[in-house]
Amino acid sequence: MYEATNNILKWAEKIEGSNAAEWDRLPEIYLYMDQVLTYMDKQLHLFERDENACLLTSSMINNYVKDGFLPRPTQKKYSREHLAILTVVCLLKQVLSIQDIAFLIRTLLKNASKQEMYNRFCAVQSDALHEVCERIKTASPQGEAELMRLVIELSVEANARRTASERILSEISREEKKQAETEHMQEKGKKK
Numbered sequence: 001m002y003e004a005t006n007n008i009l010k011w012a013e014k015i016e017g018s019n020a021a022e023w024d025r026l027p028e029i030y031l032y033m034d035q036v037l038t039y040m041d042k043q044l045h046l047f048e049r050d051e052n053a054c055l056l057t058s059s060m061i062n063n064y065v066k067d068g069f070l071p072r073p074t075q076k077k078y079s080r081e082h083l084a085i086l087t088v089v090c091l092l093k094q095v096l097s098i099q100d101i102a103f104l105i106r107t108l109l110k111n112a113s114k115q116e117m118y119n120r121f122c123a124v125q126s127d128a129l130h131e132v133c134e135r136i137k138t139a140s141p142q143g144e145a146e147l148m149r150l151v152i153e154l155s156v157e158a159n160a161r162r163t164a165s166e167r168i169l170s171e172i173s174r175e176e177k178k179q180a181e182t183e184h185m186q187e188k189g190k191k192k
Contacts, residue, residue, distance in 0.1 A: 005140050008147070012140075015046045016133035020087050020122045023080065023115040030077035033058050039083065044090050055090045064089070069102045084118040091125065095162050100169050107172065 020043060031039060037058060044055045064070035070085055085105065092101050108117045132154065139150040 005144075005147070008136060009140050011046070012133040012136040015129055018046055019126045019129075020091070022122050023084065023118050026080040026083050028080060030074065030079055031083075032077060033061065036061065036078045036083065036086070040086055040090065043087060047091060055093075056086065061086070064098075067098075069098060081114055084114060088118065088121055095158070096165060096169075100166065103169055103173055 027039065037056065040056050041054075048055055061070065064086075065072055069089075070082060073079075073082065088105065089098070089101055092104075096104070105117070108120075112120070135150060135154075136147075139146040
């Protein structure tokens with residue numbers, strides 16, 4: 001168990017010390033697909049379950065573009081905006097569906113710029129990681145039983161937060177659809 005605890009603590013220290021690159025630190029130059037994958041792998045490797053996991057592939061990116069979730073690249077080149085959206089997607093897709101993430105991003109962008117939305121995401125992500133890492137550091141020296149208790153706590157909290165997030169998104173989406181239908185009916189009535 002000593003080696004496992006050591007590995008957990010090393011991971012906690014690494015992830016606590018690393019943050020998603022803020023908007024101004026994202027590459028300003030356009031990147032080709034292989035460059036995007038290399039960059040994103042460096043951004044996300046600490047969030048993978050193990051060394052064999054992969055949070056993003058070229059097929060995923062192509063599907064996000066095809067589904068209209070990710071803007072089309074310009075001459076097969078991806079911008080800072082693409083990298084920001086891909087970062088958000090990769091970090092949230094373990095918790096929310098792609099449709100929920102798309103709705104969340106669209107809704108946030110109604111009141112904030114892409115840069116503001118992305119930097120806010122990075123700040124919240126950093127705070128959450130710091131809090132979790134502190135809990136890991138506290139539990140680790142106490143042994144396997146305390147680590148397993150922490151796993152239960154974190155899992156239950158994650159489920160509760162996912163459930164609340166989905167409910168909030170569902171209710172807001174339902175309200176927006178109702179409002180759009182009402183506006184559509186009003187427009188239809190004006191044309192008659």
